[in-house]
Amino acid sequence: MDPLNFLTHEDLLKFFHCKKTEISCIEEPHTFLNQLRDHNLLPEKLYQKVIKMKSKKRRQDGVYEILDTLEKKRGQCVKLFWTCVFQEHILQKYPVLRFLRSSLLDGTYKEYVDLPDTEDLNCNENESVQTVEKKVKGGKRKKSVEEADEEDEQRPSSSSTPSPKKQVRKPIFSSPLKKGQKAEIWKWSIYKSTLPVTCGDKKATLYRDRLAKGIKCVLCEGQWFVPSGFEKFAGKGSHKNWKLSIRCQKTPLLKLIKEGHLTCPRMRRPCDRKRPRALFPLSSSESSSSASESIEEIEGLNENEQVEREDGREEENEEEENEEEENEEEEEESEPTDLSEFKAAVLPVICGSLTGDLYKKRFTGSRTKSIRTEKCWFTPEEFIKQEINLTNGHWKKDILCHGRTLNFLVKKKILHIHSLLCRCDQCSPEDARDLDNDDVCFICDTDGDENRELVCCDECPRAFHPDCHLPAPPNASSTDSWMCTFCVRKSNQQMWKHMSLQDALNSPVTKNIMRCEYLLLCVYKEDTQRVFTDDSVNKVPENRISNPMWLDRVKTRLQRGKYSTVGEFVGDIRLIFQNCQIWNRDNDLAMIGARMSRIFEQKFHAVFKIQYTHSCTL
Structure with a gap:
């Protein structure tokens, strides 16, 4: 109902x-x-x-x-x-x-x-406000009389000289600084947790505790950034020196960090892995003395020399900051994640406005085409490039699956990245063009073999067995380009005109053969359990069915030209689902049939552009 x-x-x-x-x-x-x-x-x-x-x-x-x-x-x-x-x-x-x-x-x-309307609430609210105002006014009047009596008792009696009324003093807000003192707002109590910062012409708020944790700590224009990310957002990314680019009252954060007003997490240095190991490492005492000498050298530098030194260090730590940006979402997330939603063989992924499906079987990293869209297959790097609003993106952190990054899935061993030296069939296929199309038939969802090779569409990623497609495609060995019925329907849809339901049912099949083939393929695609494909008479007693019908029978009639009008073709498909409701009133097949019936009706109205009598247009 x-x-x-x-x-x-x-x-x-x-x-x-x-x-x-x-x-x-x-x-x-x-x-x-x-x-x-x-x-x-x-x-x-x-x-x-x-x-x-x-x-x-x-x-x-x-x-x-x-x-x-x-x-x-x-x-x-x-x-x-x-x-x-x-x-x-x-x-x-x-x-x-x-x-x-x-x-x-x-x-x-x-x-x-049955909730009350907002007008009733406004009326009640106005009444309550008026009542409160009356009470407040009455309270003030009473209070003033009492205060006058107390003042009469306290002041000396004088009938000739009435005492002047005291003027109400306005509150005065003064700065905690003395005249001529520099305003170091990072020491004020009101800025104990946050600080106003600038970088170029961008103004933002720095959260001290988040900076100490090494996660996104700068809030600007409703977006969270790590310090290096905010530096890039402000157009100072070429400096690679956020400790000097980001300032609080024209004071670089480097100074606040050195003076202990800000806490910056200690980061590991990936550049150390590139340096050759010393044959004779320093002892602990020697290393500590050398470290103290280096600190004294840094403190003795002037501001220009500090900038050069910090630039050099930031270039060495560029790889480290990239890793920090990749892991920032995982570090920020504190709630546990249910990993059961990632067990499927095909995972839905998004990148901005783009949507696709990631196939675990194909995924080896950034090199192989493992993400399928309606148009074609992409590698993760190619997929993020399709999002025109994304600049300097990285596939590990910009592609999301159920709200988590692919980097998270890799760390949880849900996805596995192959080595650059891997020579498996996915990393080094015999023909790279094999990865441009699906590995299974789009209709029956089974692999190809020696007897039933897959034929690939040249306009979309779909592949089909020859006996699963309508009309029959050319042989797989053919070199001619070929478009599947789904692509042909999409390219011709703009030329079709709207029609009424009765006109669609009365139209001849010969002029609408491609639309009928498309509808039949859609029903075959939805019949994943192959319930309606074969002869259903052999599955139930004959006395329970008067007019049996199944998909293969409709397919044969359509190919042999037995239908004269679209209404006859549609009637046979509807008969399949009507028989299903009669035979299977008390089991799950009735629900499957009802679902497929709704899908067929939606496809039928869409492909013939049937106009609704009650429609809303923009």
Whole structure:
């Protein structure tokens, strides 16, 4: 039973109003936003703005802004909103939406619908404010009389000279500094935890405790940075010397660190690994004396010489800072992570507005094509380059999976990076072009073998067995370029015109053969358990079915030209799912059939561009 069929528009709108914050907190909202975008409920400009947000908090605020805009400007489309988010593939990904649908079914939504309106609250609030003001005024009047009596008792009696009223003194805010004293604000108590800092023309706030931990400690324009990252953000990245580039009241942080006002974590020096080991290492006493001499030398340098010395040190520690930036998210995260969500063979990954799937079997590091998108396969380095808003990115820290970086997955041994000398089939394939397409058939999800070689599409990463595709593709040994039906449909979709449902069903199959083949391939793809593929008469008694139908039979009829209209083709596919509901009322196959029926109807309406009678347009 669909709850949207018996609820009023006002109830749905009020329920939507109460649940905007709850919906905006969903994890990985890209699929949710794409669904709204596909149903013309989301302006393209606002979609592009939110999809590029990396911060979790900013992304939640962006989703709330979308929902708030939808309520205020498109309130008449609230039923269309609930219809598109209550689709099965959306409910499986976002449990909170399934909970909201259950709330509409069991009637618990009424506690939100019956909430008082804001106008009533404003009236009550005004009344309460007026009552409080009266009490305050009355209290002041009474207090003034009592104070006057006390003053009469305390002052000497004089009937001729009335005492003048005392003037109210205004509060005076004075600086804790004396005249001519330098304002060293890092010593003030109000700046005990934070400091205002600048770098170039950028102003920011430095958090002392976070600096001591070695994590992101500079907050600028709503973004967190490590000191070196803030230096780059301010346009001073070429200096490679954040201790002198970042200043507090024109005083470099290097001075504050030396004087003990700031605590900087001690970092390991990767450059030491590049230096040859000394044959005769110094003793502990000699090393300590040499260290004290080096400190005295540094303190004796003038400011220009200090800059040169610090520049040299920062160049040596450049690799160290890169490692710090890669690990900063892991160091900042304190809550434990459930590693069970990373056990799948294919992991969803994002980089800014880009989405893709990472295949563990293919992943060896930055060299192999292990991330698949709708268009093609990418290496991790190629994948981040597709994000035009990302500059100087690094694949380990910019590609996220379930909110964690790939560097985290490598450290947890979920992903394994191969050595540069590795010569396995993935690192050194016989033909590099083999990695441009899938390793399994897109329809049946099985490998190719000697009897059934895979044929690869030249426009997308899909691959097919010859008997799984419609129409039959050329042999795998053919050198001619070939496009699969999915790519052909995508390239021709712009030329097709909108039509009504009746016109689509009455149109001849001969002029729509490619659309019918596409729909049949989509149903084959969704039938992962091959329930509807074979002859279903042999699976149930014959007396229980009067008109059996299965996918292979539809495929044969379509290839032999047995259908004259699209309505006949669609009717046979619908018959498959109707028979399923009759045979399997009390088992899971009924749910599978219902899900596939909904998917088929959605694809059918989309591929024939069937216009809805009740549609909302921007």
